Amino acid sequence: PLDEWLSPPFEPTVRGDDVFARGASDDKGQTWILVKAVEYLMKRDGRLPVNVKFLIEGEEESGGESIEGLLRERPPELASDAAVVCDSEMFAPGLPTICTGLRGIVYGELHVQGARQDLHSGVYGGAAPNPLMAIAEIVTALKNRDGHILIPGFYDSVAKPSPEEYEAWASLPFDEQAYLEKEVGSTCLTGEPGFTVFERTWARPTMEIHGIRGGFVGEGAKTVIPARAVAKISFRLVADQDPSRVLRQVQQAVEAATPAGVTAEFHLLHAAGPSLVDPANPFIRKAALAMEEVFGRKTVYMRSGGSIPIVGLFQDELRIPSVLMGFGLPDDNLHSPNEKFHLPNFALGLDSVIRYLERL
Structure with missing residues (x-):
């Protein structure tokens, strides 16, 4: 909401060591790191140590269909050995971090149709179907109160994290109570029993409801049975899950x-597959070493619960790994009022990308 911003969202404002603006961290500020790193090397040396191609698009949040078409139609122009993406976060301030896994996504709308037109609940209540109630019944048939998804076959291809990943995650400085209070802000954490927070947010698929439209939502009372209702629903996917197969299962x-x-249909809006890279990949290792030199601390590896569709496309269409060197922070308020980017991280990120390019 605009009224929750302390400064205009599209007028970058510096307060303390942070710059506040929509997209400051996700992902204009981090993209600018890559541009400025190349600019610095060109000014200093007159040439780059490696060949670089910039590929920048602005449709990620709406599915990225244009960039998907470009990758499939013109792969020779984009042929590369690796992609560097600055669109992730550090696990904690001052801790250099490389993201090795992203969840995929199936996002769609559940459309439910009941009567031909809205009906008076006093006259027809008890006899006419209610699409809003139908949405509630369908949603609770897809996922139980513990967060376990009830769709047949949904978990069949879910790959477990490796022992090395479990070991790496166990070494991360994580305080679950602080995470609850500072980042989530609810009375308690929820999700599948028997799995850690890292597993639930990084390595387990999820189903979330983002909004329900239908009936009367204005001020006051109106006793209407809506004729139709729509729910926006997403499924986050993990390694080895196929979006097209999940879509069929959901439908x-x-x-x-x-x-x-009532009649009900799930209409796909966009989908992207999950991605996973090996930390031992030489492009990943060189990035980790460059970040260690700049930050003075050993680089840690983590996954992200979010989705970056282009990373999966690089993997599937160009057959190249993506190096996710992120310099955001967990409290950057992505997609929210007062989004920020920590300016010292910009400088550290710039140095890290420069050293990485010099190492290749």
Whole structure:
């Protein structure tokens, strides 16, 4: 909401060591690191130590269909050995971090149709179907109160993290209570029993409801049974899950869970596969060493619960690894009012990318 911003979202404002603006951390500020690193090397040396191609697009949050078409139609122009993406975060301030895994996504709308038109609940309540109630019934048939997804076959291809990953995650400086209080802000954490926070947010698939539209939502009262309702739903996918297969499973599960008196369909808006890279990959190792030199601390490896569709496309279409060198912080308020980017991290990120390019 605009009224929650302390300064205009599209007018970058510096307060203390942070710059506040929409996209400051995700991802204009971090993209600028890459541009300025190349500019510095060109001014200093008159040439670059490696060949560099910039590929910048602005449709990630809406599915990235244009860039997907470009990758599939013109792969020779984009042929590379690796991609460097600054669109992730450090696990903690001052701790150099490389992200090795991203969740994929299937995002769609659940459309439910009941009567031909809205009806008076006093006249027709008890006899007419209610699409909002139907959405509630369908959603609870897809996921239980513990966060376990009930769609048949949904977990069949989920790959477990490696022992090395579990070991690396166990060494991360993580305070679950602080995470609850400072980042989440609810009364307690939720999710599948038997899994750690890292597993639930990085290595387990999820289902989330982002909004429900239908009926009367204005001030005051109106006793209407809506004729139709829509719910926006996403499924985050993990390693080895295929978006097209998950979409079919979701659509079949919706059909099976649809109550009498309504029709329901799940319409895909966009999808992207998960991605996973090996920390032993030489492009990853050189990035880790460059960051260690700049930060003076050993680089740690983590996954991210978010999705960057282009990374999966690089993996599938160009057959190249993505080096996710992120310099954001967990409290940067991505997608929220007062998004920020920590300016010292810009300088450290710039030095890290320069050293990385020099190492290749």
